[in-house]
């Protein structure tokens with residue numbers, strides 16, 4: 459059981475170690491509902507249609523090869539993510555990788571044979587025979603590339619053009635890794651499977667769904683001016699994307715994609731005036747864009763590991779970050795410099811929030827503690843809040859600045875006085891790890907989301923539970939059973 463839980467958190471990819479390894483796609487899919495699969499058009503080895511690189515070959519390579527053969531983790535110095543590089547080969551097979559029309563002379567195919575040495579995928583099971591046959595037929599037919607340009611990253615192109623089938627009714631729930639209240643407080647947006655689901659806060663009924671995202675969504679934020687929505691999502695270990703959406707009479711409309719990367723993007727934050735959008739994730743880079751134009755204003759590469767969370771200071775001049783490298787940092791985004799590094803957690807830091815007066819930063823992480831520290835001069839801890847029986851996953855201050863809310867792997871949500879850190883409420887009810895939090899714009903309601911797919915609303919005046927929403931459209935819970943996707 460303990461092992462199961464340990465892998466559960468890995469899969470959440472809030473803490474995954476696996477994406478660097480070849481088994482990432484497989485283990486990520488363990489958390490994926492059996493019957494909820496992304497479908498890509500695939501040819502059959504024996505079919506008569508010519509084999510298409512984008513349609514047939516690319517999906518096989520993404521599932522089996524790209525985790526190791528990409529520009530970041532090219533253990534063998536062989537990068538496959540552009541067709542030019544794929545065809546050129548690595549150290550051992552340079553020039554003989556792909557011999558168009560001649561499968562027997564193509565090293566690329568040699569390494570796939572079950573008895574090859576080394577055999578690919580490296581140290582994993584060989585590919586099924588029909589997939590090997592399909593790749594052979596593609597080479598025999600001339601190894602043609604049917605993407606747009608042979609130097610582009612075809613994995614990004616594949617993500618954009620693939621068809622993902624999102625079920626009308628979810629057979630299982632999905633972890634609630636991100637939540638946000640709409641600017642009028644009447645809806646709560648929750649992370650779904652390749653989509654965002656919007657629920658009415660008054661009665662917990664599904665309002666609408668917006669599809670077109672990566673498998674998991676780790677961040678959902680509305681801009682303070684009510685014009686924009688931004689999402690951070692990813693297919694763990696493979697792809698990450700920040701999408702900007704506009705909010706208008708016609709509903710939520712995609713505007714543009716930002717910060718595409720080879721691994722998940724975990725966090726998005728708008729500057730208080732909504733004019734800038736910051737992003738951060740597994741590629742360790744913080745990027746700040748002009749919201750209106752999508753222009754990249756600042757790029758900060760300072761953390762040694764994944765960045766899980768970011769927050770703007772109330773004046774919009776600074777950004778704080780929380781990283782798996784066990785530190786939290788504050789950057790001046792105007793002068794583009796690092797100001798302070800806080801090392802007090804000694805464990806991966808998952809979440810960060812600026813205090814309402816902008817003078818302190820609150821962080822939480824795997825050491826099961828909240829630490830409040832000052833950003834002036836040296837980073838110095840002014841307060842520690844312990845008592846958690848698990849990782850502190852998310853911290854947020856209420857819009858009115860009075861309350862600091864925290865949620866944890868110990869299944870609890872706790873409320874503290876922002877001013878002095880004293881606990882005001884302990885909100886019990888979730889049956890699983892609580893990952894996400896959001897305050898309503900009027901600071902009257904808090905929403906919390908857990909691994910088992912539940913969103914709970916809490917009335918902040920008296921701490922009483924409000925609606926409980928199972929944020930999985932059409933999902934029918936089995937009596938007494940656990941309904942989480944594991």
Ligand code: HEC
Pocket residue numbers: 479480481519522523524525526527533534535536547548549550551552555565566569570576578579580581582585
């Ligand atoms: C778990 C990581 C991993 C996966 C997955 C993987 N490879 Fe490799 N690959 C390696 C390593 C490591 C080497 C270097 C092996 C050596 O030199 O002994 C390598 C080498 C190669 C080479 C030779 C490159 C050269 O140096 O010229 C080819 C071709 C290749 N891989 C193709 C593939 C294909 C095709 C797939 C998917 C079906 C795949 N690999 C999946 C790790 C991986």
